Amino acid sequence: MNGLQERKIRNIRLTIAYDGTDFCGWQVQKNGRTVQETIEKALEKLHKHPVFLHGAGRTDSGVHATGQTASFISDAENIPPGKFNLALNSILPKDVRITGSGEVHPSFHARFSAVARTYHYYLYPSGVRHPVLRNYCWQVKRQFNLPLLNDYAARLVGQHDFTAFSGPRNEDKSPFRNIHAASFFPMNGFTVFSITGNAFLWKMVRSIIGTLLELEYKKAGPDRVREIIESGNRALAGSTAPATGLYLHKVSYT
Amino acid sequence: MNGLQERKIRNIRLTIAYDGTDFCGWQVQKNGRTVQETIEKALEKLHKHPVFLHGAGRTDSGVHATGQTASFISDAENIPPGKFNLALNSILPKDVRITGSGEVHPSFHARFSAVARTYHYYLYPSGVRHPVLRNYCWQVKRQFNLPLLNDYAARLVGQHDFTAFSGPRNEDKSPFRNIHAASFFPMNGFTVFSITGNAFLWKMVRSIIGTLLELEYKKAGPDRVREIIESGNRALAGSTAPATGLYLHKVSYT
Numbered sequence: 001m002n003g004l005q006e007r008k009i010r011n012i013r014l015t016i017a018y019d020g021t022d023f024c025g026w027q028v029q030k031n032g033r034t035v036q037e038t039i040e041k042a043l044e045k046l047h048k049h050p051v052f053l054h055g056a057g058r059t060d061s062g063v064h065a066t067g068q069t070a071s072f073i074s075d076a077e078n079i080p081p082g083k084f085n086l087a088l089n090s091i092l093p094k095d096v097r098i099t100g101s102g103e104v105h106p107s108f109h110a111r112f113s114a115v116a117r118t119y120h121y122y123l124y125p126s127g128v129r130h131p132v133l134r135n136y137c138w139q140v141k142r143q144f145n146l147p148l149l150n151d152y153a154a155r156l157v158g159q160h161d162f163t164a165f166s167g168p169r170n171e172d173k174s175p176f177r178n179i180h181a182a183s184f185f186p187m188n189g190f191t192v193f194s195i196t197g198n199a200f201l202w203k204m205v206r207s208i209i210g211t212l213l214e215l216e217y218k219k220a221g222p223d224r225v226r227e228i229i230e231s232g233n234r235a236l237a238g239s240t241a242p243a244t245g246l247y248l249h250k251v252s253y254t
Numbered sequence: 255m256n257g258l259q260e261r262k263i264r265n266i267r268l269t270i271a272y273d274g275t276d277f278c279g280w281q282v283q284k285n286g287r288t289v290q291e292t293i294e295k296a297l298e299k300l301h302k303h304p305v306f307l308h309g310a311g312r313t314d315s316g317v318h319a320t321g322q323t324a325s326f327i328s329d330a331e332n333i334p335p336g337k338f339n340l341a342l343n344s345i346l347p348k349d350v351r352i353t354g355s356g357e358v359h360p361s362f363h364a365r366f367s368a369v370a371r372t373y374h375y376y377l378y379p380s381g382v383r384h385p386v387l388r389n390y391c392w393q394v395k396r397q398f399n400l401p402l403l404n405d406y407a408a409r410l411v412g413q414h415d416f417t418a419f420s421g422p423r424n425e426d427k428s429p430f431r432n433i434h435a436a437s438f439f440p441m442n443g444f445t446v447f448s449i450t451g452n453a454f455l456w457k458m459v460r461s462i463i464g465t466l467l468e469l470e471y472k473k474a475g476p477d478r479v480r481e482i483i484e485s486g487n488r489a490l491a492g493s494t495a496p497a498t499g500l501y502l503h504k505v506s507y508t
């Protein structure tokens with residue numbers, strides 16, 4: 001005893017939603033407001049010392065999240081694991097909300113324990129742009145051929161070298177990624193593209209969307225998707241779709 | 255001739271959509287960015303002199319529009335009436351879009367010629383607040399009793415003194431307004447309240463929504479709506495719903 005009482009250390013997992021519009025992405029950087037830094041500041045207030053937050057997905061500037069996850073080591077014994085969401089939400093700005101919290105095994109790591117990520121991309125087929133939607137989807141002035149888009153999407157599934165769909169400054173060690181599922185479907189007036197994979201290269205989802213929409217506009221055959229993947233040539237793929245339509249929807253663990 | 259050639263004067267009507275989040279409402283005021291001033295500045299650029307814009311509805315700070323209308327007198331002969339939308343959109347910031355333009359009779363006035371306005375109010379029944387929706391609806395943590403809400407809405411229809419539902423600083427000469435239709439319906443995951451009337455008192459739609467949701471929560475009988483209207487007592491009505499959920503949907507002319 002004598003003040004040497006052992007403090008209880010817990011590993012806490014958070015589920016997080018945010019509006020990416022006013023953030024320079026997830027990851028802490030020198031200049032610009034980030035989601036990671038915003039939550040770390042709130043955690044520091046609760047813990048009275050700095051806390052490092054591991055995020056599952058490093059979303060870019062303008063990209064949103066409905067199901068981001070993150071984990072941190074806590075010694076705040078006064079806060080029950082299931083109450084971190086309320087404690088944090090009372091401090092956080094309104095463009096970030098903690099939608100759930102709980103204790104996880106000490107070996108859990110939000111990024112390295114994740115087995116799959118699902119991204120959603122919201123397309124809005126419209127003649128006139130709607131100002132209230134401008135930061136939350138990609139407004140495209142035409143109707144889509146959904147069956148053809150789904151033929152393309154099916155060609156993405158499987159383990160491939162996705163170099164042709166990576167951003168110019170991609171820093172990942174391996175260009176191979178395993179896509180579990182990919183499809184387009186109508187939802188609430190939007191056309192949504194859902195893609196699940198073990199992980200994604202930098203700007204991969206947005207490059208895929210930009211490319212598939214260009215192929216569909218040109219009425220290209222579905223085999224063109226495999227040709228582009230196999231070429232490994234970014235120049236053969238299409239432009240990168242805007243960040244505004246992209247949402248980190250879910251991170252899955254075993 | 256001798257430079258005395260007569261200039262052609264036309265009356266132009268605009269249809270306007272805007273995201274009200276970063277505006278201090280429609281009407282020009284000394285401090286703060288307004289929609290009217292923003293469009294007037296763009297019109298001044300096109301005309302090389304100041305142009306006054308008459309709006310149909312003076313929306314408050316944070317209130318959105320999908321179908322606001324406005325009119326102005328133009329001597330810009332080089333711009334066809336149906337092209338003002340494109341000319342203005344190339345100048346305007348992205349949170350305002352002109353969705354249509356055309357020439358109207360010289361007697362047309364966006365505000366005084368209007369015979370009806372339709373407002374939509376977007377409610378989102380959810381347990382957890384979604385950050386991307388925070389400025390575009392009212393997120394209420396419960397499910398709604400839609401049949402009961404529609405029983406209330408039906409009691410609003412007709413010509414009534416709506417003093418009980420007016421804002422504290424309402425400056426309208428008469429408190430009588432004629433409500434043509436009012437109903438709640440589900441749309442794209444939202445519960446939408448649509449109300450059409452000849453005109454509305456200040457904060458009237460938001461006072462109605464705040465009141466009807468309180469009545470529904472308390473399971474009050476539908477006759478309570480008429481009692482509140484007839485009392486003329488703002489204190490008997492409920493709180494004012496947030497501006498974020500309100501949209502000026504449509505302005506109708508004969």
